[in-house]
Amino acid sequence: MNIAEMDLFKQKLGFRKAEDSPVLGVSGGLAIIWDPRNALFTPIEKRQNWMCGRVNCYNNKLKFNLINVYGPTQNRDKALVWLEIETFFKNNPNEVSIIGGDFNAILKVSDKRGGSNKLSVVAIEFADWINRNSLMEIQTTDNTFTWNNRRKGFNNIAEKLDRFFIFGGLSNFNNTMEAEILPISGSDHYPIQLEILVEQGPKNCPFKFEQMWYKDENILLLEKCWKEEVVSGSKMFIVANKLKIIKRKLLEWNVEHFGNIFERKQLVETKLKAVNTEVLKSGMDEILFLREKTLLKDYEDILAKEEIYWRQKSRESWLKDGDRNTKFFHNNTKLKRCVNRISSIRNS
Template sequence: MLEGRWLNNNQRMFLVNVYAPCDLARKRVLWDDLKQLRASNPPGAWCFLGDFNSIRSQEERISSSNRIADPSGISDFNQWISEMELQEIKCVGSSFTCIRPNGSVKSRLDRFLVSDQWMSNWPDSCQHVLPRDFSDHCPTILQTKMLDWGPKPFRVADWWIHQKGYQRVVREAWSSAQQGGWGGVVLKNKLKYLKEVIRQWSKDYGFINDKGIHKIQKKLNEVEDLASNRSLSEDEIKAKRDLQQELWEASNAYESLLRQKSRAKWLKEGDRNSAYFHKVINFRRHYNGLQGILIHGVWIQNPMKLRMKL
């Protein structure tokens, strides 16, 4: 295990290199040892990497003899990953990392498993399986690099519709963007202008994030501290009611935003489980991210080179 700190944000990091045994009994001993290792260390961003000598499903192994992998080993490995609260990051390249010299068996044994803290810091992490040479295992590397593939699509947040003034802003922006010309171009320009107006209107609601909500809570606590020492004036009572209403609206809007990003519609509306929503958001963002595009057998990761080819 390698332990250190990421200097940019003073984040504690743990990198654990794993080489698991082949038999199931000793694997179970290793899984328990790794649980104790993590439990005995302080919280941080964890990454377990290496040859786990285990597969997560029958699809991760192909054998010429059509031999089925031991379901107990698959179940134990997946259960250990779940109990450790780890997730496997997206993989690019070959589906198998271990190939016998005669090609009779192909398996996915090598992988990177990371914690939620890791994904929060580096949501664009991706593992790349490279071609093998002398070894029967393919080299696998972990890359974390932000790629700019162009502008992101504009989406309407659900909480906007319930805010006072939103419909008025939309109507005024749509009516004021009057111009002549071909209908398709006019519609495109009106939508573009409306998008910028809504974005600016959304920025004015600066409390739709953790920091903004905490600021409202701090102001409300200050007023309540005054009320514990003396009677509040009518203006202070009104200010307290306004802060309570503002806090309620901001909290509901923030939860609505997280629900929409996570798309976890099956959760009961109103349940506050922000940590869960953040995990789902990071997981979806990670798997939806583009790490590169394969064009005529050439793997391109540089957006500028892609634009030149197109």
């Protein structure tokens, strides 16, 4: 990504801060992005193939070093990068570090399917580097391979190149972690994510109109409800009660028709993983290609809605506790504005 693309990416996801190492030639760049309202990130070191910084999470007081890695393609450069990161470990021996990314190296023969079945010198050096620094790998919950050349039959090659490691031990980290390989989307690499599970107390969630609902054509039911509902009384009384009725029906529609976007996303991801498993076993064929194409279209639609959802969340301004009148006015004004907007769309 160039600077403009990075800024657009941050805006889409609702993040405000980023540290990046730009693309050099055909080599991919690195980026760490975060929301300063949730965590403080302090850059420590930045190189062409790795960068790191210290993360301090506000809510759970979690602290650790985060190291982002993009392994070089040339074998002679890989050992250099590993040595640089090892030096960082030696300079910070008492601090917990999470290391993740594309290492461009496998550890054992089972990390590869297709092509040569001999373990390379680089793989042996990579394993030695891990053992020497007492790194603990966080195993993924599903697929073995994170890279696939997407070719058919005997020409298909798959490898496990992307991983997460912990330096300093899980006991010091004192949190539950889950690493997961996500469905592929327009790349030969499977995205890999690490989720740190922390206990959080219940939250008071007032009603908020979700902007992602605009992506569904059935949102036009709001206009129908507004016109059909009969309420007697003063104009202010009619408006207030119609808004309450629409709010109730909107929430019912969200559950019954629109559904939980995260559950829908998980369902499509499960189907995509099944397709990916077949590709890993036997390579790509026409049936799998068409099935994957349809699922990816659904997946992109869900991601678009999810992007709107998180963008709205990132821009919300929290009102002071106890300011119920302002909160009521704020939410109901958004509802009425939505009804007016839908009416104008329908009339046009």
